[in-house]
Amino acid sequence: MAELPPITHVAVTVTDLDASAAWYERLFDMQPALDEDGGGFYHKVYALGGGTLFGLHAHPDGAEGRFDVLRPGLDHVAFGCSSRAELEQWQSKLDDLGLEHGGIIDAHYGSGLSFKDPDGTALEFFAPPG
Numbered sequence: 001m002a003e004l005p006p007i008t009h010v011a012v013t014v015t016d017l018d019a020s021a022a023w024y025e026r027l028f029d030m031q032p033a034l035d036e037d038g039g040g041f042y043h044k045v046y047a048l049g050g051g052t053l054f055g056l057h058a059h060p061d062g063a064e065g066r067f068d069v070l071r072p073g074l075d076h077v078a079f080g081c082s083s084r085a086e087l088e089q090w091q092s093k094l095d096d097l098g099l100e101h102g103g104i105i106d107a108h109y110g111s112g113l114s115f116k117d118p119d120g121t122a123l124e125f126f127a128p129p130g
Contacts, residue, residue: 009045010077011055012121015066017042020056023118026097028054048079067121076114076122084111087127 014020021044025031034045038057045055054077067074081087087104091113094101101115113125 006051008051009053009055011043011045011057012067012074012077012117012119013057013059014117014119015058016118017044017056017058020118024054024056027093027099067116067119074121076124078112078124078126081125081127083130084127087111087113087125090125 021032024046028046028048030046032044033047033053034043034055036043040059042058042060043055045053048054079090081090084104084106091101091104094113094115099115101113104111104113108129110129111127115123117123
């Protein structure tokens with residue numbers, strides 16, 4: 001069997017596509033590379049670099065409720081930083097954007113900066129140790 005390929009994209013379902021798109025566009029500092037009706041759902045997709053795509057999906061017949069890390073399924077999405085210094089830059093950007101976060105938490109396996117999107121989806125910037 002071949003080596004496991006890298007993750008190419010992540011897509012999250014949102015309750016208000018326009019509001020979430022505005023929020024993510026402020027965070028990513030970019031417009032979507034794709035903005036279209038996907039046939040049964042609408043999506044906006046952002047090209048983050050390194051071949052990674054991040055999609056926002058809106059389903060007209062979607063279920064009620066918000067994201068919850070305590071339910072089975074996705075726990076969080078983490079964006080990789082090369083160093084703790086880069087992580088600190090993201091903390092400053094979150095502060096500048098007025099986005100709440102949990103501060104940088106250091107552990108033996110790396111450092112993380114956790115925050116949530118408008119639907120409560122857990123996000124993180126993560127840097128390796130050292």
